[in-house]
Amino acid sequence: xxxxxTLFGIGLGPGDPELITLKALRLLRxxxxxxxxxxxxxxxxxxxxxxxxxxxxxxxxxxxxxxxTEVSIHDPRxxxxxxxxxxxxxxxxxxxxxxxxxxxxxxxxxxFLYGSYMYLHDRLSHRFPARVVPGISGMSGCWTxxxxxxTHGDDVLTVxxxxxxxxxxxxxxxxxxxxxxxxxxxxxxxxxxxLIRAGLLERAILVERGTMEGAHVARLADWPEDxxxxxxxxxxxxxxQGVR
Numbered sequence: 001x002x003x004x005x006t007l008f009g010i011g012l013g014p015g016d017p018e019l020i021t022l023k024a025l026r027l028l029r030x031x032x033x034x035x036x037x038x039x040x041x042x043x044x045x046x047x048x049x050x051x052x053x054x055x056x057x058x059x060x061x062x063x064x065x066x067x068x069t070e071v072s073i074h075d076p077r078x079x080x081x082x083x084x085x086x087x088x089x090x091x092x093x094x095x096x097x098x099x100x101x102x103x104x105x106x107x108x109x110x111x112f113l114y115g116s117y118m119y120l121h122d123r124l125s126h127r128f129p130a131r132v133v134p135g136i137s138g139m140s141g142c143w144t145x146x147x148x149x150x151t152h153g154d155d156v157l158t159v160x161x162x163x164x165x166x167x168x169x170x171x172x173x174x175x176x177x178x179x180x181x182x183x184x185x186x187x188x189x190x191x192x193x194x195l196i197r198a199g200l201l202e203r204a205i206l207v208e209r210g211t212m213e214g215a216h217v218a219r220l221a222d223w224p225e226d227x228x229x230x231x232x233x234x235x236x237x238x239x240x241q242g243v244r
Contacts, residue, residue: 005097007128008104009111009121011135012049015212015232019141024133025053031104033096035061037089037116045232046106061096061103063089063116086116090123097128109138114182139180142210142234146217151178155239162187162235169194178239188229192220195237205236 008027013019020028028034028050038044043051047060054060066085096103111117111132121130139159143150151157158176160169162183173179173194181191184206195201204220209232220235 004128005099005101005103007093007097007120007124007130008102009115009117009130009132010104010106011110011115011133012046012106012108013136014109014138014141014210015045015049016141017049017052019136019211020049020053021133021135024135027131027133028053028104028106029055029058031058031102033059033061033101033103035063035089035093035103035105037063037065037107040064045108049108050106061092063092086119086123090120093120094124094127097124108135110135113137138210138232139182139234139236142207143180143236143238145210145215146205146207146236148205148236148238150180150236150238152240157239162191166190166194166197170197173198173200173237179237181235181237184229184233184235185231186228188223188233188235189225191235192225195220195235200237203237203241205238206233207236208233210234 008031010024010028012024013021034050034054036044036047036050038047066081093103093105105117105120107115107117109115111121111134121132124130155177157178157180158172159180159182160172162181162185169191184191192201195204201221206218206220206223206229208216208230212232
């Protein structure tokens with residue numbers, strides 16, 4: 001590792017540009033190369049958050065996904081093509097690290113909570129020095145946006161990907177006090193049905209673009225069944241009911 005650059009995984013928080021930590025901001029501005037995941041043709045959420053803080057001399061390394069929601073995660077192409085993509089992204093970052101340049105890989109939320117950075121960490125941290133800066137998670141931003149405590153006392157919180165089969169969601173809901181559904185998007189109808197089966201639809205809260213401009217909070221029971229959910233959407237099921 002002697003003479004190599006350092007890989008930084010920097011969490012930028014849930015979207016509000018004022019929710020970047022002081023440490024993340026310091027290390028972000030110190031890196032000569034800033035790497036950002038993004039959909040082809042889009043700025044990308046992380047780069048949108050970081051943009052106002054970047055310096056003119058910093059270079060941007062765009063890591064463009066081959067697809068985002070266009071291909072189901074259950075399609076055999078998904079695992080194969082995404083693995084190839086992360087291999088290529090790691091190689092692109094490694095070229096800068098081998099040249100002795102530090103690289104800040106930025107991501108919204110926390111890098112180790114469903115963050116794309118972790119796939120680079122898996123591939124590169126054994127070869128180069130690596131430091132990770134935690135960020136305020138998207139789910140934390142959403143329950144704060146909703147002005148809703150998510151857990152009380154000894155409540156158990158379960159994070160459920162919306163990509164799971166409906167029966168699996170119902171099973172997890174039956175064994176927890178509070179829940180957060182990630183990866184909502186096109187999976188919202190299945191999430192809704194799972195909540196109905198678990199008897200929890202009336203407690204569920206949908207948060208769209210939590211802490212970002214245009215944020216919106218609604219009871220899921222009031223959300224039209226034929227209305228899609230935007231990409232940055234989380235569904236919350238708060239825990240303990242009533243005031244202690």
